[in-house]
Amino acid sequence: MSAPTDWATKDFYAVLGVKKDASADEIKKAYRKLARDHHPDSNPGNTQAEERFKAISEAYGVVGNADKRKQYDEQRSLFGQFKGGFPPGGGGGSYGNAGVDFDLSDILGGIFGGGARGGRRRAPQPRRGDDLETEATITFRQAVEGVTLPLRLTSDEPCTMCHGTGAKPGTVPKVCGNCQGSGMQTGASGGVFAMTEPCSQCRGRGLIVEHPCEVCTGSGRAPSSRTINVKVPAGVKDGQRIKIRGKGAKGDTGAPAGDLFLLVHVEGDERFGRKGDDLTVTVPLPFDDAVLGGEVSAPTIDGPSVKLKVPPGTPNGRTFRARGKGGTRRDGSRGDLLITVEVQVPHEPSPDERAAVEAFRAARTGSA
Structure with a gap:
């Protein structure tokens, strides 16, 4: 060279x-x-x-x-x-x-990476904190409205004894002579290209620790636990992965923290479903109201029930829309509540009900 x-x-x-x-x-x-x-x-x-x-x-x-x-x-x-x-x-x-x-x-x-005077070397770059990943399970309503969750995280962070240097207090690490402190080395891969990879001597740190810290054994990192509050936005879906910048493991002095990735699991709800930003619900509709018209009452996720007029001749499975009664969108506005009616047919009609239906059949078919 x-x-x-x-x-x-x-x-x-x-x-x-x-x-x-x-x-x-x-x-x-x-x-x-x-x-x-x-x-x-x-x-x-x-x-x-x-x-x-x-x-x-x-x-x-x-x-x-x-x-x-x-x-x-x-x-x-x-x-x-x-x-x-x-x-x-x-x-x-x-x-x-x-x-x-x-x-x-x-x-x-x-x-x-170096010169003849004073043995100068390129200063090693401080390490960015590691990215962390965790999971949380929230209720259906929390997913619709948003929620702030306390999360307890455990990660490797700069050692408090050696302040991240990896060296025993009173000593300092030296710059790696193999990579000149860059943490990387270039060598033939055996194929077409020459590959750049982490230095084999310092394992990418750029530093060699001759007198390791007793707490972190020279790694500069030690296990640490902390609790943080994370805001889960309204409208989060089951299985969604949320990135929270800067909430991962702490970096070395002068380096940024990593990011936190939160995998969200959303519990199901007995009454409500979701269709985009809209909520869905199914309510019963008596047979006579389906024929003659009437009114249905439907629950909402966070307030009193809503009432809707049902026109005569409403078929089973028809869906009505209650505007602004659905889930909260990211901009703060609300989706709609989609109300599907399920026509109820009596399994054991009373004598009066049976007589009324028979009269209805006779009128429909024109028979006496």
């Missing part, structure tokens, strides 16, 4: 065959095609292809990373002001005629 000073003089965009202002997707697409064409597995015994593949991987390792690409562009712009690409002396000197002293290794350290 070439030295950082050599990297700074290379045109990684030209290596990948893209323009300097190419998008991240364009760079990735170009890299994949070139890596496929020049991978050693596809060109056995071809040393030229192998060297080309190394150059392609090196270029993508810089301009394929947003942070490194930004710093690389800045340094290319800086070095472009010198005719030879470097100030006199190569590793250090004055910038232009301004008389500003600097060390080239200091500039390159930010891009490539």
